[in-house]
Amino acid sequence: MPATEPNTQRAIGVFDSGIGGLSVLQAMRAEMPHERFIYWSDSAFAPYGERSDEFVIDRSHFITEQLIAKGNVKTVVVACNSATAVAIESLRQQFPDLPFVGVEPALKPAIGVSQTGRVGVIGTHATLQSARFEKLLSKVQADALPSQCEFVIQPCKGLALAIEKQTEKAQTDTQEVEQLCRHYLNEMGTFGNATGQIDTLVLGCTHYVFVEELLRQMVGPKVNIISTGTAVARQAHRLSAIPTQSGVETKEELHDTSPDSIQLWTNGSLSALEHAADRWLSLPPQRCHWIAPSAS
Ligand code: DGL
Numbered sequence: 001m002p003a004t005e006p007n008t009q010r011a012i013g014v015f016d017s018g019i020g021g022l023s024v025l026q027a028m029r030a031e032m033p034h035e036r037f038i039y040w041s042d043s044a045f046a047p048y049g050e051r052s053d054e055f056v057i058d059r060s061h062f063i064t065e066q067l068i069a070k071g072n073v074k075t076v077v078v079a080c081n082s083a084t085a086v087a088i089e090s091l092r093q094q095f096p097d098l099p100f101v102g103v104e105p106a107l108k109p110a111i112g113v114s115q116t117g118r119v120g121v122i123g124t125h126a127t128l129q130s131a132r133f134e135k136l137l138s139k140v141q142a143d144a145l146p147s148q149c150e151f152v153i154q155p156c157k158g159l160a161l162a163i164e165k166q167t168e169k170a171q172t173d174t175q176e177v178e179q180l181c182r183h184y185l186n187e188m189g190t191f192g193n194a195t196g197q198i199d200t201l202v203l204g205c206t207h208y209v210f211v212e213e214l215l216r217q218m219v220g221p222k223v224n225i226i227s228t229g230t231a232v233a234r235q236a237h238r239l240s241a242i243p244t245q246s247g248v249e250t251k252e253e254l255h256d257t258s259p260d261s262i263q264l265w266t267n268g269s270l271s272a273l274e275h276a277a278d279r280w281l282s283l284p285p286q287r288c289h290w291i292a293p294s295a296s
Contacts, residue, residue, distance in 0.1 A: 010074040011036040011263075012240055013067030015060075017046035018164045018268065019276040020207030021079025024103060026280055027229030028077065029262070031237050036261045038071035043268020044293035047161045048082040049124020049205070056126065060087035061094060062296030068098075071263070075240040077232065078102045081123055081204050085130035099239040105133070105204030106226045107140040107151070113224045114200040117148045120188050123204025125155045152198055156184045160207040167210075167279075168272040174214070181214055191219040200224040210280070267293040 012032075014025050018041050025039055040063050042048075048056045060083050067073045076098060078084045078091070084102030091100050105127065110119045127133055137151060162176045185191070193199045201223055203209055209227050216225060262283060266273040270290040277283040 009072070011038045011067075011071035012236060013038050013040070013064070013071055013073035013076040014079050015040040015042065015063045015067065015076070015083070016080040016206055017041075017048040017082065018043045018160070018207065019167055019273065020160060020163070020205060020210070021077075022276055022280050023206050023209035023227070024077060024079035024229045024232055025262075027233040028236055029281065031230070031233035032240070035240065036071070037263070038067055038073065039262070039264040040067060041264065041266040041268065041273055043164065043266050043272070046164060046268070047124065048080060049126045049155075049160055050157065051126065053086040053126070056083055057087045057090050058296040059083075060091055062294075064091060064095060064098070068095075070265070073098070075099045075101065075236060077236050079206055079232070081105060081206060082126035085127045085132045089132075101232055101236045101239060103206060103228050103232050104136060105202045106228045106231070107136060107202060108143070109231075110200045110202045110224070110226050111140060111144050111149050113226070114149065115193060116195060116197055116199040118150050118152060118189075118196065118198045119200045119202060120152045120154065120185075120191070120198040121202040121204050122154050122156050122159075122184060122188075122208060124160060125157060127204055128153055128155045152188045154184050154188050156180065156205070156208075159184065160205055163207045163210055164272070167276050168269050177211055178214065181211060181218060185215070185218050191223050193222040198223070200226060203227040262287055264288045265291050267291050 012035055014021055014037055042059055045059055064076055078088055081103050088100055088102040105121050105123055159180045162180055166177050189198055191198045201219055212225055264273055264277055264287055274285040274288045277288055
């Protein structure tokens, strides 16, 4: 089947409640360096993890419409565990012709690497208390049988927002984030590779990837820390590739290094987005834009 259009004409849309999804964009950029991306940081309405399902569903629909209008998107990556947990099914129903890729806590890979059989999972309330997460957990536990595996589930109220605020302060004040991380990890038990200890920690929120180094210092070198960016990027790549006559995408078709190949939008703090874009994606401030917060 011939390609109907070069990949460069349509962008991959990505959204999150804030800057957390930039950790997924980072992985997608590495996986698909020639694609166009349009990123929406919904900071004016964060944190999603402490909002009602209806609220997050409404925002997710609104943002998808904005991404379609702004970037003529061919795929949408819901780079937020909380929005994936509560909204992805309804997005798929509402936009049946648009492929959606979501992010979920990587429970299955965690079981694969855990030696002690104790796996810690941190995320937002919205994610960890969702029906979708409960279903995933039961399935992973059933598949793991007869080997033993125990999940220690820890919702981390306030952590995503603290990471967001820390970015606004340009990384100078890390105290609140440190206190929250220490508090929640203490609640979970002890970390290490001895019997009975948690030897694997799943980051079930895209914001937490940006404090991985801090978490590493707290749990120690023997603990596996698992995030989902790379797996999501591969899936987005698969769904976004347009087949050519040979059935294989070509680099020529995908090549796009123009300055508008990545555009980032926020309805919150522009300086926080600029700072995060520079720090984690080495992108200049010209790629970042502010848009007035509007109700969905
Ligand atoms: N980054 C998000 C997630 O992966 C949402 C955090 C929030 O807004 O509460 O869950």
